[in-house]
Every structure is written in C-alpha cells, then in structure tokens.
Amino acid sequence: MTVTEYLEQIKTARQEVEYCRRKIDELHDIAMHISGCSFEEHNSPNRQTEARFVKYLDEIAEMQTELEQKREKYMALELEITHTLMSLPDPQERQVLELIFLHGLTTQETAKRMLLSTATVKRRKTDALLELEKMLHDEPQ
Known part of the structure; x- marks a missing residue:
C-alpha cells in the first residue's frame, strides 16, 4: 500500500459513516410516512401481521449498529493517521x-x-508524501 492509499483510507471511512447516516435518515422518513401505521395484529390471513413501519424500524436498528462500527473504525484510523502525520x-x-x-x-x-x-x-504535499514514504520504509518491521 502506498502512503497516499494509506492516507486516503480516512476519506473512504468518512464516506461510509456519512452513507450510514443518510440511509438512517431516509429510513426514518419512509417509516414515518407510511399511512395507517398500526402496531395492532391483523386478523385477515391476506394482510401482514407485522406493520411495514416496524420492518423499517428494524432496518434502522441494523443500520445504527453498522454506523457505530464504521464510526469506531473511522475514529481509530483518524487517530492512527494523526499520529503518523505528527x-x-x-x-x-x-x-x-x-x-x-x-x-x-x-x-x-x-x-x-x-x-x-x-x-x-x-x-x-509531494514533499510530505515522499518524507512519509521514506520514514515508513525506514521503520524496523
């Protein structure tokens, strides 16, 4: 992995966090705009027994878990890269x-x-990347 690829990991991690945030907001909007939301059971065999918005809420919970994992990865990577840049x-x-x-x-x-x-x-930028490259290759493995 090049130094540039190493540093650009933070951009990818930031984009993943933002994607999760937007997806959660989108799911919230969809769940709240479903007409006839009800937690009651339906007796008709042709109707769902679980309301559609409950499914969206479950999906939101899954996305929130994914968001937390991605946020932790982002924060760890940011700390590592900050330390490297120092x-x-x-x-x-x-x-x-x-x-x-x-x-x-x-x-x-x-x-x-x-x-x-x-x-x-x-x-x-070019000078700094060359310096980092040299420093990272000179470190004992």
Missing part, C-alpha cells in the same frame, strides 16, 4: 496533509486556508 518534521507539510486527507479539503481550498499558492501546496 512524525513529519515540517509543520506546514503536516498541515497540508491534515487539511487534504483528514479534513477532506481540495488543493485549492488548502491553499486558500493556508494563504499559499496552489503550486506551493502541491509541492509541500
């Missing part, structure tokens, strides 16, 4: 990688935030 000796290089990978900013947004040119941000 080992960079240049604070500006570290800040560039933090803004791009941990906060999800683009190169242009990072340049604006740091009051640097886009070219400088790109150069610092």
Whole structure:
C-alpha cells in the first residue's frame, strides 16, 4: 500500500459513516410516512401481521449498529493517521496533509486556508508524501 492509499483510507471511512447516516435518515422518513401505521395484529390471513413501519424500524436498528462500527473504525484510523502525520518534521507539510486527507479539503481550498499558492501546496504535499514514504520504509518491521 502506498502512503497516499494509506492516507486516503480516512476519506473512504468518512464516506461510509456519512452513507450510514443518510440511509438512517431516509429510513426514518419512509417509516414515518407510511399511512395507517398500526402496531395492532391483523386478523385477515391476506394482510401482514407485522406493520411495514416496524420492518423499517428494524432496518434502522441494523443500520445504527453498522454506523457505530464504521464510526469506531473511522475514529481509530483518524487517530492512527494523526499520529503518523505528527512524525513529519515540517509543520506546514503536516498541515497540508491534515487539511487534504483528514479534513477532506481540495488543493485549492488548502491553499486558500493556508494563504499559499496552489503550486506551493502541491509541492509541500509531494514533499510530505515522499518524507512519509521514506520514514515508513525506514521503520524496523
């Protein structure tokens, strides 16, 4: 795995957490808009004995469990990557990688935030990634 792939794991983990949150909200909306919601049993053999919204509530509970697992993975990964980035000796290089990978900013947004040119941000990012690559390969296994 390259350093870039390692750092981009946080983006994927963040997207997974956001997907779960949106899915839970969507399921809540669907469950609350089912007409004739009732917890009563139906005596007719042609009707469901369990209300449809109860099924959505069960699905919501499953998604909430999945969300918690993904949130824990995200937080552990964020802590690990933050620790890795702290080992960079240049604070500006570290800040560039933090803004791009941990906060999800683009190169242009990072340049604006740091009051640097886009070219400088790109150069610092490249330098930081090379430094991390060197540091990670020099560590004893």
